[in-house]
Amino acid sequence: MGPRPQSGAQNSGPDRAVVDVSMSKRVGMISLGCPKNLVDAEVMLGQLGQGTDVTIVNDLQQADVVIVNTCGFIDAAKQESIDTILEIAGRKGRGVERLVVTGCMVQKYRGELQQAIPEIDAFVGLDHLEAIAQAVSGDVDAAPVKRKMSVRLYEDLPRVLAQGTAHAYLKVSEGCSNACTFCAIPQMRGKFRSRSVASLVREAQALQQQGVKELCLVAQDTTRYGQDLGMERGLTELVKTLLAETEFQWIRFLYAYPGSLDWSLFELMGEEKRFVSYCDIPLQHVSANVLKAMRRPGSPGEYRTMITRMREVVPDISLRTTFITGHPGEKPADFGELYDFVEWAQFDQMGAFVYSSEEFTPASKMDDLPTRKTAERRRAKLMELQQAISLRRNRARIGQTFDALISGVCEESEHLLEGRIVGQAPEIDGRLLINDGIDRLPRELPAFARVEISDAHPYDLVGAAVSTALHPAT
Numbered sequence: 001m002g003p004r005p006q007s008g009a010q011n012s013g014p015d016r017a018v019v020d021v022s023m024s025k026r027v028g029m030i031s032l033g034c035p036k037n038l039v040d041a042e043v044m045l046g047q048l049g050q051g052t053d054v055t056i057v058n059d060l061q062q063a064d065v066v067i068v069n070t071c072g073f074i075d076a077a078k079q080e081s082i083d084t085i086l087e088i089a090g091r092k093g094r095g096v097e098r099l100v101v102t103g104c105m106v107q108k109y110r111g112e113l114q115q116a117i118p119e120i121d122a123f124v125g126l127d128h129l130e131a132i133a134q135a136v137s138g139d140v141d142a143a144p145v146k147r148k149m150s151v152r153l154y155e156d157l158p159r160v161l162a163q164g165t166a167h168a169y170l171k172v173s174e175g176c177s178n179a180c181t182f183c184a185i186p187q188m189r190g191k192f193r194s195r196s197v198a199s200l201v202r203e204a205q206a207l208q209q210q211g212v213k214e215l216c217l218v219a220q221d222t223t224r225y226g227q228d229l230g231m232e233r234g235l236t237e238l239v240k241t242l243l244a245e246t247e248f249q250w251i252r253f254l255y256a257y258p259g260s261l262d263w264s265l266f267e268l269m270g271e272e273k274r275f276v277s278y279c280d281i282p283l284q285h286v287s288a289n290v291l292k293a294m295r296r297p298g299s300p301g302e303y304r305t306m307i308t309r310m311r312e313v314v315p316d317i318s319l320r321t322t323f324i325t326g327h328p329g330e331k332p333a334d335f336g337e338l339y340d341f342v343e344w345a346q347f348d349q350m351g352a353f354v355y356s357s358e359e360f361t362p363a364s365k366m367d368d369l370p371t372r373k374t375a376e377r378r379r380a381k382l383m384e385l386q387q388a389i390s391l392r393r394n395r396a397r398i399g400q401t402f403d404a405l406i407s408g409v410c411e412e413s414e415h416l417l418e419g420r421i422v423g424q425a426p427e428i429d430g431r432l433l434i435n436d437g438i439d440r441l442p443r444e445l446p447a448f449a450r451v452e453i454s455d456a457h458p459y460d461l462v463g464a465a466v467s468t469a470l471h472p473a474t
Helices: 035-048 075-089 104-116 126-137 185-189 197-209 234-245 263-271 288-294 300-313 332-345 372-395
Strands: 025-031 054-056 065-070 098-103 122-124 167-171 214-218 250-253 278-280 318-325 349-354 401-409 417-421 432-436 447-456 461-467
Touching: 025 035, 025 126, 035 054, 035 065, 035 098, 035 126, 035 167, 035 214, 065 075, 065 104, 065 126, 075 098, 075 104, 098 104, 098 126, 104 122, 104 126, 104 185, 122 126, 167 197, 197 214, 197 234, 214 234, 234 250, 234 263, 263 300, 288 332, 300 318, 300 332, 318 332, 318 372, 332 372, 349 372, 372 447, 401 432, 401 461, 417 447, 432 447
Parallel strands: 025 054, 025 065, 065 098, 098 122, 167 214, 214 250, 278 318, 318 349, 432 461
Antiparallel strands: 401 417, 401 447, 417 432, 447 461
């Protein structure tokens, strides 16, 4: 499962915007890309709820104004963004009165988009999210994008949840100061900068008041949180504060960086049940040759030691990673080393992407690029291996009972409910399907429950609800 477009929104809390529907514009939003981008979308929706005459609609067919929040991470994401913009542009004059484009592609490609797609009425850059109301109303045709690199840090702006209340993302920092040769994110999002602990606690408490069940901490480099604030163990201290100041049953962090790991974080994970036993650490590759070309830290031996230690400190930890195939300089021997590593590591979940050459990145100027066909073949081989590993690990869960977060009715069948166990992060990992014991669950979802696993697939689990009482914290 990957990132999904999000249309419409809901605001389920005391800060719900009250608007005069008879006088308002009907606004729909499509947010593409990662959870960090989704948070930006929710901030913009929050701005629209601050005294503006708008109604946020879930059905884009009803929208007078459509906002497309773009992703510019890799070629496929950029193409999806362009295709989505063109689709909405084709509806101008046939229901859609105004098209507003926001997000990473605006930060980097505003001029090109403006020239290529004149149907776009307004642009909003990453440093001007609060200008979304003016862009929607037509008071401005374009919020200024003065620089390619974002420098703004949003700390205390309202948010409107776009995905219900099962989980919500808390963006702890913005930007990235790592120098990975293949990545264009720093060109758009700017240098790494952490939010204050106080602002994060306030936002987490507001999300809790809205009924959010799981809090997911995200950033480009989450484990570096607080270093620029002079905090020695920033993310660990932040999690401790959130555990003390909120009542979330699950707090999860995503996107660890190998060069900024703090082992006190995993010691806390092993001690505190509410800080879930899960780590998503995109390694990108393991061959020393390719890691050097990528300008990434670590080595094959160091990565093996790191994973072994994680499982020693947190025995029930679920591990997810991501790899890139076909990076410039990747030889058959390098891929063979990567393949052997995946077989050894036995990750619970893994993603793999074919290398995408991004403009103005050091990797885009490198020679010795494997063919696209070779890169895709390597990716397919890697994913085939991981699928077998994931199936084997999921089958080992049959007959066991787990805490689970049940989010609602399954999209494919009204007779099934769906949710996740701790080892499944929202949107990127598989699902838990509930086909029995549904009468034991509360009528109002999302809700936590104990679930016994009865069947397993490579990515999804099937189980029966046993009770609503979670396993007691140790």
